[in-house]
Amino acid sequence: MSSESPLPNLPGSGISLPDTPLISGALDHLKKHTSPTVVNHCIRSAYFAILLSQKIPHKSTEPLDVELIVFATIMHDLGWATDKSLLSKDKRFEVDGANMARNYIEEAKIAVGWDKHRTQLMWDAIALHTSPSFALHKEPEVMLAHIGITADFLGPNLPGDLITIKENKEIVDAFPRLGFKSELLEIMCGLCAFKPETTYDNFVGDFGVEYGLDGKGTGKEEFAKQRLAFSMPRFVYPAIGASEQDED
Incomplete structure (x- = not known):
């Protein structure tokens, strides 16, 4: 993995993630509140989501909001925070994560262009990431966040032959599983x-x-x-x- 960027380009798979202050801040926030194993899982999910965005057609006439997809996948498991005082006692972990990510967006001075709709779309992507019966039928960003996260569990076994062994290996080699x-x-x-x-x-x-x-x-x-x-x-x-x- 490159020492120059925490989210390097992966030439074999042709994947690059947006290098924005918001994404860098989100990654720092994730590292602060979760374990290295969870951090790598979330980063791999972001790479898988962008890889799959190049392979899965979507019906929207609007261009994909790539920054939103990457932000949501990086932040999607804040509900697994190591400090339990940050978590609720009455909400699913997915909702905890979505709420924490929304709070980050609302407080971040670097969250440029995040209106109410964009923030809600991000919240949905995180809150629904374990619910395919909802996520697969929502906006492309929500759908791709879900599939990218799922891909980190299934790898080349993801239905549809969407991920090759070579692509999976490049992502996992860059961000190892660490006993996931x-x-x-x-x-x-x-x-x-x-x-x-x-x-x-x-x-x-x-x-x-x-x-x-x-x-x-x-x-x-x-x-x-x-x-x-x-x-x-x-x-x-x-x-x-x-x-x-x-x-x-």
Whole structure:
């Protein structure tokens, strides 16, 4: 990796990221609040998103907002901040990350041209990055942020043969995984322990059910019971009947 830029051009894949004060500031902010492993994951996601923007057609007549895509992917996992005092107890990690990125935009003197619409689009890209059933049907920037982040998990196995082994290797060599698989397990299980009710209706809870609250199986049976109790069939659906009785 080049010593001249923290986000170097990758000639083999033909990828370059915008070198703007906002992107540099976002990268510094990410490094301040997350681990080196998470930093590299977010940077790889940005490279994948831009690579895929060159391969996936989109219907918008407007040019892609590349700075927004890169900013969103770099900041998308602020909800994994190492300082838990920065995180909410009642919101999903994706929403924490989106809120933190929005606060950064609103406070940054270098956020030029970020009107309400652009800021909302960035918020959506982060908040929906784990929800393909929403993200894939929104604006191209939101869609590409989601696919770029997903690509860092799947690499050449991303459906559609969109990423070659060579392209994947160049990005991962530039920003190594640094034990991402084991750290991801620790983070997901930690969220199940730290704010369980934010994990019951999404994939994070799957980690608690499978691996417990510490990644080693501790508390997984009780967590599974609690998660089931909050499910639609167990919690919401019966409430309709109770409401109907009250209305009679």
